[in-house]
Amino acid sequence: MxxxxxGGDAAGMSAASRAKRMQPDTEVIVLEKTEDVSxxxxxxxxxxxxxxxxxxxxxVRKAEVFRQKQGxxxxxxxxxxxxxxxxRTVTGTIVDNGEPFRFVYxxxxxATGGRPIIPxxxxxxxxxxxxxxxxxxxxxxxxxxxxxxxxxxxxxxxGYIGLEMAEALRERNIAVDMVKPRPDLLPxxxxxxxxxxxxxxxxxQVGLHAGCTITxxxxxxxxxxxxxxxxxxxxxxxLAAIGIRPNSELAADAGIETGINDxxxxxxxxxxxxxxxxxxxDCADAVHVVTGEKTWIPLALRANRAGWAVADNxxxxxxxxxxxxxxxxxxxxxLEVARTGLSLAEARRADFEPxxxxxxxxxxxxxxxxxxxxxxxxxGDTRSGRLLGAQMVGPEGVAHRINAVAVALHNRMxxxxxxxxxLAYAPPFSPxxxxxxxxxxxxxxxx
Amino acid sequence: MxxxxxGGDAAGMSAASRAKRMQPDTEVIVLEKTEDVSxxxxxxxxxxxxxxxxxxxxxVRKAEVFRQKQGxxxxxxxxxxxxxxxxRTVTGTIVDNGEPFRFVYxxxxxATGGRPIIPxxxxxxxxxxxxxxxxxxxxxxxxxxxxxxxxxxxxxxxGYIGLEMAEALRERNIAVDMVKPRPDLLPxxxxxxxxxxxxxxxxxQVGLHAGCTITxxxxxxxxxxxxxxxxxxxxxxxLAAIGIRPNSELAADAGIETGINDxxxxxxxxxxxxxxxxxxxDCADAVHVVTGEKTWIPLALRANRAGWAVADNxxxxxxxxxxxxxxxxxxxxxLEVARTGLSLAEARRADFEPxxxxxxxxxxxxxxxxxxxxxxxxxGDTRSGRLLGAQMVGPEGVAHRINAVAVALHNRMxxxxxxxxxLAYAPPFSPxxxxxxxxxxxxxxxx
Numbered sequence: 001m002x003x004x005x006x007g008g009d010a011a012g013m014s015a016a017s018r019a020k021r022m023q024p025d026t027e028v029i030v031l032e033k034t035e036d037v038s039x040x041x042x043x044x045x046x047x048x049x050x051x052x053x054x055x056x057x058x059x060v061r062k063a064e065v066f067r068q069k070q071g072x073x074x075x076x077x078x079x080x081x082x083x084x085x086x087x088r089t090v091t092g093t094i095v096d097n098g099e100p101f102r103f104v105y106x107x108x109x110x111a112t113g114g115r116p117i118i119p120x121x122x123x124x125x126x127x128x129x130x131x132x133x134x135x136x137x138x139x140x141x142x143x144x145x146x147x148x149x150x151x152x153x154x155x156x157x158x159g160y161i162g163l164e165m166a167e168a169l170r171e172r173n174i175a176v177d178m179v180k181p182r183p184d185l186l187p188x189x190x191x192x193x194x195x196x197x198x199x200x201x202x203x204x205q206v207g208l209h210a211g212c213t214i215t216x217x218x219x220x221x222x223x224x225x226x227x228x229x230x231x232x233x234x235x236x237x238x239l240a241a242i243g244i245r246p247n248s249e250l251a252a253d254a255g256i257e258t259g260i261n262d263x264x265x266x267x268x269x270x271x272x273x274x275x276x277x278x279x280x281x282d283c284a285d286a287v288h289v290v291t292g293e294k295t296w297i298p299l300a301l302r303a304n305r306a307g308w309a310v311a312d313n314x315x316x317x318x319x320x321x322x323x324x325x326x327x328x329x330x331x332x333x334x335l336e337v338a339r340t341g342l343s344l345a346e347a348r349r350a351d352f353e354p355x356x357x358x359x360x361x362x363x364x365x366x367x368x369x370x371x372x373x374x375x376x377x378x379x380g381d382t383r384s385g386r387l388l389g390a391q392m393v394g395p396e397g398v399a400h401r402i403n404a405v406a407v408a409l410h411n412r413m414x415x416x417x418x419x420x421x422x423l424a425y426a427p428p429f430s431p432x433x434x435x436x437x438x439x440x441x442x443x444x445x446x447x
Numbered sequence: 448m449x450x451x452x453x454g455g456d457a458a459g460m461s462a463a464s465r466a467k468r469m470q471p472d473t474e475v476i477v478l479e480k481t482e483d484v485s486x487x488x489x490x491x492x493x494x495x496x497x498x499x500x501x502x503x504x505x506x507v508r509k510a511e512v513f514r515q516k517q518g519x520x521x522x523x524x525x526x527x528x529x530x531x532x533x534x535r536t537v538t539g540t541i542v543d544n545g546e547p548f549r550f551v552y553x554x555x556x557x558a559t560g561g562r563p564i565i566p567x568x569x570x571x572x573x574x575x576x577x578x579x580x581x582x583x584x585x586x587x588x589x590x591x592x593x594x595x596x597x598x599x600x601x602x603x604x605x606g607y608i609g610l611e612m613a614e615a616l617r618e619r620n621i622a623v624d625m626v627k628p629r630p631d632l633l634p635x636x637x638x639x640x641x642x643x644x645x646x647x648x649x650x651x652q653v654g655l656h657a658g659c660t661i662t663x664x665x666x667x668x669x670x671x672x673x674x675x676x677x678x679x680x681x682x683x684x685x686l687a688a689i690g691i692r693p694n695s696e697l698a699a700d701a702g703i704e705t706g707i708n709d710x711x712x713x714x715x716x717x718x719x720x721x722x723x724x725x726x727x728x729d730c731a732d733a734v735h736v737v738t739g740e741k742t743w744i745p746l747a748l749r750a751n752r753a754g755w756a757v758a759d760n761x762x763x764x765x766x767x768x769x770x771x772x773x774x775x776x777x778x779x780x781x782l783e784v785a786r787t788g789l790s791l792a793e794a795r796r797a798d799f800e801p802x803x804x805x806x807x808x809x810x811x812x813x814x815x816x817x818x819x820x821x822x823x824x825x826x827g828d829t830r831s832g833r834l835l836g837a838q839m840v841g842p843e844g845v846a847h848r849i850n851a852v853a854v855a856l857h858n859r860m861x862x863x864x865x866x867x868x869x870l871a872y873a874p875p876f877s878p879x880x881x882x883x884x885x886x887x888x889x890x891x892x893x894x
Contacts, residue, residue, distance in 0.1 A: 010879070040813050043874045047814070057814045289869070300879045301872045322867045329871035338871055366487050367494070367504045399876035400844060403851035403868075403883075410868050411858035420769045421850075421857050422736070424776035424785055425748045427490045429846035432457070432747045436850075 008032030011281030014307030123217030280306035287323035341389025455479030458728030461754025570664030727753035734770035788836025
């Protein structure tokens with residue numbers, strides 16, 4: 001059997017490795033348009049923060065290892081350009097020499113990932129206007145900072161990649177201004193929690209310009225000028241971190257169904273509307289375990305997990321994925337910020353009758369030195385009593401705590417049920433009542 | 448209604464406060480034999496570690512607050528000595544003046560806690576041989592260290608209180624030897640994980656004497672001599688940290704049923720065999736959510752939670768507790784050690800057909816600076832596929848991670864279900880596959 005995979009990062013290489021391991025006689029062909037495979041894209045801000053580290057550190061497994069040790073036919077520099085579902089072929093161009101290629105498949109995996117959204121505005125094509133998604137982007141940013149002695153940067157967008165990059169650039173003593181058109185920082189977040197993140201950014205000398213619409217970028221004698229409706233920000237470098245979108249055009253052009261956020265629609269077995277064609281990773285959608293509806297949350301764990309599940313299905317071990325809870329975490333300077341499930345507004349949109357609480361608690365026990373404030377937002381449904389989501393912010397004890405709620409959401413637990421869980425307590429790590437339990441106890445009064 | 452409570456710590460004062468808050472016209476009487484109420488016993492090792500901190504820092508709420516602000520009739524120095532279930536009375540002695548007292552109750556809560564096990568061996572009554580449970584014990588240890596300029600201590604027992612005290616004493620530059628009769632450190636732990644804890648103790652110059660039975664303690668010119676069958680250890684201070692047992696005699700003498708570990712048997716509503724009498728905290732048992740059987744795990748969260756539930760039940764809001772998962776965590780020098788659910792041996796004893804895995808993973812992502820090794824042990828049942836328990840050891844990222852498994856156990860999740868959970872990932876906090884997921888994926892191959 002010939003299993004062809006388009007895209008050689010998280011989902012693609014996970015599927016390739018697992019398929020070859022499960023069923024060594026499967027011919028596994030991976031077509032990757034760049035020269036980079038299997039790297040930790042999420043690690044890039046932290047790599048950029050350190051001038052002395054090589055970008056290549058982020059490579060998890062080298063192409064040679066896949067080829068020689070694992071027996072995967074990995075073609076880098078092969079750009080897939082068309083899928084023919086009737087004749088089960090993928091065609092494209094070899095980047096280096098412009099030669100065409102054509103592969104026949106029995107099973108196909110589309111793992112084309114996503115790409116940064118670049119606004120269609122004047123100046124976003126200027127040198128020094130960069131985005132961060134691929135390893136090549138990382139190299140480009142790092143060498144630009146070095147070669148141009150970047151002192152000032154503007155980040156367009158205030159999502160978690162923007163925030164991680166703000167920290168990375170401040171680490172390197174680069175002045176940072178962040179710009180976004182909408183007025184709210186992290187609009188999905190409870191305002192009390194978002195205010196803590198905002199303060200952390202201001203305390204770290206990040207200039208925040210929320211509610212500013214960029215109209216274009218201009219080149220001037222010194223560098224660049226980011227022009228907004230009501231102000232203008234000078235910069236040596238501009239980072240476009242507005243968001244990403246799924247690379248689903250190849251699939252759509254082949255008549256494969258796309259849906260939410262233009263991501264490729266897949267069933268729980270990761271099959272697209274063509275049953276011989278799978279999709280996984282940032283290009284594909286998933287089911288949200290709280291709503292039961294389709295969602296598009298491009299994150300690394302689900303890409304890896306979906307890659308594995310595709311391999312299982314292709315190799316004859318039927319595997320269905322349950323879905324995502326929408327769990328995510330990021331660090332911004334000295335804060336840990338985490339969420340899972342639905343915010344109040346999302347819960348309303350999903351036709352729940354939600355209520356929420358916000359509590360302040362401590363990261364360590366009463367009278368334990370070093371305790372920090374943790375803020376927890378919990379959302380519950382008044383109709384069913386179900387727990388629907390959580391958000392947390394604090395300098396410690398946030399990142400892993402969120403997982404308890406994620407597991408509760410997978411089990412469709414009620415707030416009452418969650419409030420009875422036996423969570424760990426020792427003075428260096430928690431109050432007797434874990435902050436999550438304190439929040440659940442408060443929520444219980446409302447649901 | 449008159450609600451009498453024997454014992455003024457976690458369970459007792461939680462019940463008292465909540466009952467008074469829920470139903471202010473309830474007469475709430477608390478009888479506490481010491482002068483201390485509502486303190487963080489778990490915080491004592493950390494308080495002892497710091498010569499400059501007052502033991503009184505550990506008091507969460509002062510007696511006056513309960514009396515004046517909350518309207519609780521709190522009698523300190525009142526030692527309850529007998530319960531008469533027929534006439535619904537509690538009698539005892541006022542410690543200060545030896546006068547008798549007698550209270551009639553409508554509902555009674557026994558929250559008498561536990562006490563350290565002191566071996567019936569020569570010398571355990573010598574000055575300088577101390578135990579740690581009450582706040583008074585804490586004061587005694589702290590003043591003994593100061594007044595006697597303690598330079599060397601022997602700790603009898605290697606449970607988590609012993610281990611926390613070893614760290615506390617080393618903090619104060621006191622040489623520490625630990626002694627226990629059985630050969631294994633933390634016998635409930637997977638040996639690979641226990642070996643890490645052992646190394647941490649040795650690296651911090653704690654002398655470990657496992658497999659040494661103490662035959663007695665002798666006084667010598669310099670201080671004390673802990674005599675074992677095959678060796679003798681000199682010390683300025685000896686700490687008995689062998690374990691605790693429930694203070695259930697008062698209940699047993701009144702004909703109230705006791706069970707596992709001689710703890711007072713309670714139903715899910717915290718009622719004893721006499722329906723007007725409740726028991727909560729370290730003196731009472733609980734249901735284990737994994738086995739469905741009775742268990743006795745004296746820990747602070749369940750004491751507080753049970754106190755609340757008793758108040759709810761007494762005040763006419765029927766509340767049943769689901770039970771405990773056996774979650775616990777402690778810090779030992781630079782290690783976090785956590786568990787929840789059953790070990791392999793416990794699962795066998797509970798008639799499961801268990802298998803286990805042990806994996807090594809990292810606390811942060813591939814190539815992220817500062818990543819540390821985390822070891823995870825997961826136990827699953829081959830018959831049902833259920834996840835049964837987890838243990839974890841590592842320098843970071845352990846304490847809160849265990850909660851995800853605890854929630855899974857409350858939901859009787861399978862290993863397969865758990866392996867699909869959407870746990871948080873960001874490079875500073877986790878590999879893409881959280882260590883728990885890596886362990887679950889391995890366990891799946893066995894269950």
